[in-house]
Amino acid sequence: MLATENLTKKFNDFLAVDGVTLQVEAGQVLALLGPNGAGKTTTVRMLTSVLSPSGGWARVAGYDVVKQPARVRASVGVLTEQHGLYDRMPADQYLDFFGQLYNMQSSLRQKRIDTLLEHFGLTGDRKRSIGEYSKGMRQKLALARALLHEPPVLLLDEPTSAMDPESARLVRDAIKELRSAERTIVICTHNLAEAEELADQIAIIRRGRIIVRGGIAALKQSLLGPVEYEVRFASPLNSREIYFPPGGKLTSKGSDWLRYQADQPHGFNPYLLHSLLAQGLPVISLQEVPRSLEAIYLQAVNAPGDEVLDVR
Amino acid sequence: MFASLRPVWIITRREVRDQFRDWRILFPILVLTLFFPLLMNITAGQLVNFVQRYGGQDIVYQRLIPFLLMVVGFFPITVSLVISLESFAGETERHSIEPLLGSPLTDWQLYMGKLVACITPALLASYMGVLVYLIGLQIQRLKWNAPAVLIVQILILTAVQSLVMVSGAVIVSTQTTSVRAANLLSSFIIIPMALLMQVEAVIMFWGQYDVLWMAILGQIVIAILLIRAGTAHFSREGLLGRSVDVLNLRWAWRTFKMAFTGQARSVGAWYRQEVRGALRQLLIPIPIMILFLAVAVGVGVRLAANIDLEASGGMLPYLESLSTSSGDSIPPLGVITVLGVFVLWLFNLRSIFAAVILGVFSFGILGVLALMVTFIALGFIAALVPQVGMPWWLYLVARILPHGLVEIPAIILAGAAILRMGVVMITPEQDRTVGEAWLRALGDWAKVTVGVVLPLFLIAAFIETFVTPQITRWLLGP
Numbered sequence: 001m002l003a004t005e006n007l008t009k010k011f012n013d014f015l016a017v018d019g020v021t022l023q024v025e026a027g028q029v030l031a032l033l034g035p036n037g038a039g040k041t042t043t044v045r046m047l048t049s050v051l052s053p054s055g056g057w058a059r060v061a062g063y064d065v066v067k068q069p070a071r072v073r074a075s076v077g078v079l080t081e082q083h084g085l086y087d088r089m090p091a092d093q094y095l096d097f098f099g100q101l102y103n104m105q106s107s108l109r110q111k112r113i114d115t116l117l118e119h120f121g122l123t124g125d126r127k128r129s130i131g132e133y134s135k136g137m138r139q140k141l142a143l144a145r146a147l148l149h150e151p152p153v154l155l156l157d158e159p160t161s162a163m164d165p166e167s168a169r170l171v172r173d174a175i176k177e178l179r180s181a182e183r184t185i186v187i188c189t190h191n192l193a194e195a196e197e198l199a200d201q202i203a204i205i206r207r208g209r210i211i212v213r214g215g216i217a218a219l220k221q222s223l224l225g226p227v228e229y230e231v232r233f234a235s236p237l238n239s240r241e242i243y244f245p246p247g248g249k250l251t252s253k254g255s256d257w258l259r260y261q262a263d264q265p266h267g268f269n270p271y272l273l274h275s276l277l278a279q280g281l282p283v284i285s286l287q288e289v290p291r292s293l294e295a296i297y298l299q300a301v302n303a304p305g306d307e308v309l310d311v312r
Numbered sequence: 313m314f315a316s317l318r319p320v321w322i323i324t325r326r327e328v329r330d331q332f333r334d335w336r337i338l339f340p341i342l343v344l345t346l347f348f349p350l351l352m353n354i355t356a357g358q359l360v361n362f363v364q365r366y367g368g369q370d371i372v373y374q375r376l377i378p379f380l381l382m383v384v385g386f387f388p389i390t391v392s393l394v395i396s397l398e399s400f401a402g403e404t405e406r407h408s409i410e411p412l413l414g415s416p417l418t419d420w421q422l423y424m425g426k427l428v429a430c431i432t433p434a435l436l437a438s439y440m441g442v443l444v445y446l447i448g449l450q451i452q453r454l455k456w457n458a459p460a461v462l463i464v465q466i467l468i469l470t471a472v473q474s475l476v477m478v479s480g481a482v483i484v485s486t487q488t489t490s491v492r493a494a495n496l497l498s499s500f501i502i503i504p505m506a507l508l509m510q511v512e513a514v515i516m517f518w519g520q521y522d523v524l525w526m527a528i529l530g531q532i533v534i535a536i537l538l539i540r541a542g543t544a545h546f547s548r549e550g551l552l553g554r555s556v557d558v559l560n561l562r563w564a565w566r567t568f569k570m571a572f573t574g575q576a577r578s579v580g581a582w583y584r585q586e587v588r589g590a591l592r593q594l595l596i597p598i599p600i601m602i603l604f605l606a607v608a609v610g611v612g613v614r615l616a617a618n619i620d621l622e623a624s625g626g627m628l629p630y631l632e633s634l635s636t637s638s639g640d641s642i643p644p645l646g647v648i649t650v651l652g653v654f655v656l657w658l659f660n661l662r663s664i665f666a667a668v669i670l671g672v673f674s675f676g677i678l679g680v681l682a683l684m685v686t687f688i689a690l691g692f693i694a695a696l697v698p699q700v701g702m703p704w705w706l707y708l709v710a711r712i713l714p715h716g717l718v719e720i721p722a723i724i725l726a727g728a729a730i731l732r733m734g735v736v737m738i739t740p741e742q743d744r745t746v747g748e749a750w751l752r753a754l755g756d757w758a759k760v761t762v763g764v765v766l767p768l769f770l771i772a773a774f775i776e777t778f779v780t781p782q783i784t785r786w787l788l789g790p
Contacts, residue, residue: 012560012563012748013563045552048414049548050410050413050414050548050552051548051549051552052549070416070418071416073414073415073416074416076414078410078411078414080407080410080411080414082406082407082410083407084406084407084408084409084410084411085408086326086330086408088330088333088334089326089330089333097322097326098411098415100322101319101322101412101415101416101417102415102416103416142411145411
């Protein structure tokens with residue numbers, strides 16, 4: 001649904017995007033991560049046929065971004081980093097204006113406008129000038145604009161920035177719904193928790209180049225090593241000996257906790273739990289040691305050299 | 313066709329609605345539409361009353377009232393310049409253009425939608441102002457019967473001026489990322505328009521309204537060129553590929569140098585590869601330039617037909633001096649030095665540089681016109697010399713042809729290079745900004761000028777200094 005190969009963009013002497021290769025299927029969310037100025041926005045602009053690539057190719061919704069720009073733009077919903085709203089216009093007129101630009105029939109347009117304003121809680125403010133809107137409301141309206149023509153591909157730059165937690169949850173749920181509806185979604189975000197929650201795969205871009213790409217679980221496995229589990233006890237074990245059954249590997253141990261790795265956690269974890277309880281140990285929790293996307297991100301962007309880690 | 317115009321209408325409608333929501337645009341339009349024409353009515357009335365005492369009211373009716381009509385039409389359309397800077401540069405600055413660029417609109421639909429939106433309200437206000445002014449004249453019983461042709465001329469002139477300003481503003485706006493920078497650059501529009509208004513004022517007071525058609529025609533040509541250049545450079549790439557308004561001299565020099573030297577490693581290679589390539593690009597401009605120069609000669613001949621030599625004062629002695637080799641026009645050979653050659657060469661050099669500077673700001677038009685002036689003079693004199701007993705062909709062979717055989721091709725090449733530079737400015741180039749296109753065109757012009765035109769001028773100056781006088785003496789006698 002969205003594919004690029006060696007996509008490159010040069011501005012005079014400056015290489016903004018350097019050989020980006022991506023593949024996102026329908027019903028998938030790709031989170032494009034990277035520091036400011038890494039080339040995310042330029043990549044998105046090429047994917048919307050707003051900027052033409054200096055090299056490589058990209059196909060969006062089956063259309064070539066260079067040869068079929070009008071079709072690409074008609075198939076894409078874009079939420080830009082700067083919302084670019086018209087402050088003197090009422091919200092419903094604003095959406096109607098874009099609906100007309102996307103050649104939507106009047107009745108369908110009105111229906112979609114009503115639905116989206118209702119969904120994002122803006123119905124009561126539809127006649128107010130956009131200039132009177134709060135940051136969060138503006139963000140929701142810009143998102144409504146991107147969704148208006150029901151595009152099969154969505155490119156969302158910071159979709160929940162400036163939103164209160166409730167609104168952000170609303171938007172994240174909307175993105176999940178869209179994924180379920182087989183839309184192809186690319187989100188550019190600095191919110192790593194959000195990326196982790198929404199994305200099926202991530203790509204980290206640095207100085208125009210993709211340096212890490214793949215599913216989150218696979219990346220964690222590859223960059224941070226095997227999963228660790230932690231057992232916590234209600235009281236210190238002191239010097240008490242513990243029988244650790246075969247099938248797992250004890251990696252570290254504290255006064256009231258222990259950590260281990262297991263090749264087959266589905267079988268081993270219940271077995272271990274049973275064993276520890278049988279030894280009379282006061283187990284209060286067993287859980288996977290959290291490993292955040294932030295750890296992967298920081299490790300990737302701070303790594304020396306330009307080696308690419310691809311774990312698709 | 314109509315389907316592709318629909319988005320243009322959608323853009324125009326939104327922009328016009330938006331303008332009418334902004335009191336900062338509405339207020340000046342209202343003032344210039346209603347109050348300013350009334351003020352001009354009062355001014356005309358007062359002046360008529362004043363000059364009636366001296367019996368000069370006819371000239372006031374015939375000159376001042378039409379002039380004020382033109383002024384009343386012009387003032388409201390100046391608002392279109394402000395609107396267009398706001399619409400093009402303002403949208404880029406506020407990033408509201410990005411969602412538009414992400415929509416299925418084509419570049420020209422967006423451009424045309426905005427262009428029409430910038431012109432329409434100001435133009436309607438202008439026409440309304442003209443109407444108010446004309447009604448005011450009737451109410452004041454100033455007995456001036458407005459000639460229908462003049463009214464039509466004023467209406468067309470106003471529309472064309474608005475189009476020139478707005479299409480110029482688009483080009484200015486595409487070179488900036490902020491309204492502030494666009495406002496600074498808009499002096500490139502305001503100053504020529506102010507000069508144009510002065511010329512038009514002279515025409516109005518002169519009372520030769522037929523000449524206004526020439527002004528209208530000239531501005532239509534400029535508007536077409538500006539719109540062409542605007543559509544060439546108003547592109548998604550140009551608008552979003554620019555991040556900050558920084559003058560990067562190092563990059564500019566590198567781009568020009570790259571265009572000038574190309575891949576050549578030696579002077580010989582430069583001539584073989586670069587100069588030859590640049591000359592090949594002039595295959596179409598060269599015949600066009602020859603045609604322009606032929607037209608210039610024709611204009612000179614035509615002008616000569618209206619000259620009364622007896623009444624022209626110094627013209628006759630000058631022509632007589634051309635028909636003989638004696639006199640100041642041919643200095644004795646011994647006095648001539650190499651320095652004289654150099655002076656002649658510098659004179660031609662100055663003309664070429666003046667032409668290219670004029671050409672840069674007028675898509676090549678003024679540059680070519682500047683070169684045509686010499687040929688108008690040539691045709692003019694050639695048409696007049698028979699009146700002092702010298703055949704025109706003898707004048708050409710004796711005084712022009714020896715060095716002209718080298719100098720005229722050099723002028724043709726220089727003019728063709730300037731023409732091409734103008735064409736490059738109005739031709740869209742993928743992945744290239746106006747600045748880059750301009751620098752590359754300048755590089756191509758420099759290749760032709762440095763590589764061919766200047767050496768030819770040097771040879772021509774040498775011939776003009778040492779050979780032409782000899783041939784003149786030989787043909788015309790001592």
